Amino acid sequence: xxxxxxxxxxxxxxxxxxxxxxxxPIYRDTHERPWALLLAHRSEVADYVALLGLxxxxxxxxxxxxxxxxxxxxxxxxxxxxxxRRPLSFPVSMLLALLRKRxxxxxxxxxxxxxxxxxDQIVEMLRLYLPESTNEARLVDNIETHINRVxxxxxLRKLRGQDDLYEVRRIIxxxxxxxxxxxxxxxxxxxxxxxxHQGSG
Numbered sequence: 169x170x171x172x173x174x175x176x177x178x179x180x181x182x183x184x185x186x187x188x189x190x191x192x193p194i195y196r197d198t199h200e201r202p203w204a205l206l207l208a209h210r211s212e213v214a215d216y217v218a219l220l221g222l223x224x225x226x227x228x229x230x231x232x233x234x235x236x237x238x239x240x241x242x243x244x245x246x247x248x249x250x251x252x253r254r255p256l257s258f259p260v261s262m263l264l265a266l267l268r269k270r271x272x273x274x275x276x277x278x279x280x281x282x283x284x285x286x287x288d289q290i291v292e293m294l295r296l297y298l299p300e301s302t303n304e305a306r307l308v309d310n311i312e313t314h315i316n317r318v319x320x321x322x323x324l325r326k327l328r329g330q331d332d333l334y335e336v337r338r339i340i341x342x343x344x345x346x347x348x349x350x351x352x353x354x355x356x357x358x359x360x361x362x363x364x365h366q367g368s369g
Contacts, residue, residue, distance in 0.1 A: 181205045185213050188237050189224060191307065193322045193339050196231030206233055230338040259298060259314045264323060266293045267336050268344035274336075283336040290315055290334065 188202035196203045198350045206213055206226065213269050214224050217235060225234040257262070267285075270293070274283045285293075291311050301307040315334070323340045327333040 178209070182209050182212050182216065185209055186216055187232065189213070189217070193232055193337075194232040195337070195339075198325075203231075203233070203252065225342065227339075227342065230341070232337070232339040232342075234339060234342070257314070257317075259294065259310070260317050262297050263290070263294050263314050263318055264344055266297075267318070267323065268340050271336050271338070271340065285334055285336065287312070287315070287332045287334070 182205070184368060185202055185205040188199060189206070194202045194206065206224075207228070207330045210224075210226065217224055218238065218267070221238055223238045224235055259339075271283050274280075291308060294311050294314065295307065298307070298311070315324065319326060320335070323337050323343070324334045325337055327335060
């Protein structure tokens with residue numbers, strides 16, 4: 169991908185930044201060159217992806233950037249969505265919310281910048297909100313499937329050489345917003361009540 173009229177060097181740098189963004193979120197700590205090029209060509213990247221009906225969101229403080237579809241308006245016409253909306257299963261949605269809540273609690277009580285959780289910790293977090301199962305192995309396997317889905321979405325990252333440890337990526341804050349989080353406890357309470365009712369029925 170190149171930009172007409174741009175110098176070969178600048179066009180290549182812009183291409184590297186845009187292509188990496190199109191592949192998924194980029195992070196300061198794991199995508200050093202694309203991150204540096206994005207910051208160096210931020211306005212050009214924004215103009216370029218706008219032609220595709222996208223907007224670039226950069227959080228320099230947290231160290232991540234990602235693309236989102238621009239809000240539709242009459243002038244934009246019917247541009248097909250390049251970033252598809254994929255419906256999430258209830259367990260995956262719940263896991264995202266639980267991780268976001270845990271990150272908020274971590275930030276409030278710790279000076280560290282990286283929240284790392286073990287596989288077992290994540291399993292225990294989610295299993296509380298899933299229907300009870302007599303097959304423990306199957307339940308854990310299902311939860312691991314949900315964890316892997318969140319890894320694919322770039323909200324969790326396996327630590328290198330330690331597959332049972334995961335870092336909660338801070339980009340999750342951009343997707344699970346504060347308003348949803350403020351209603352989180354009430355939503356969980358209602359869901360737990362429903363499960364209890366089903367269990368006693």
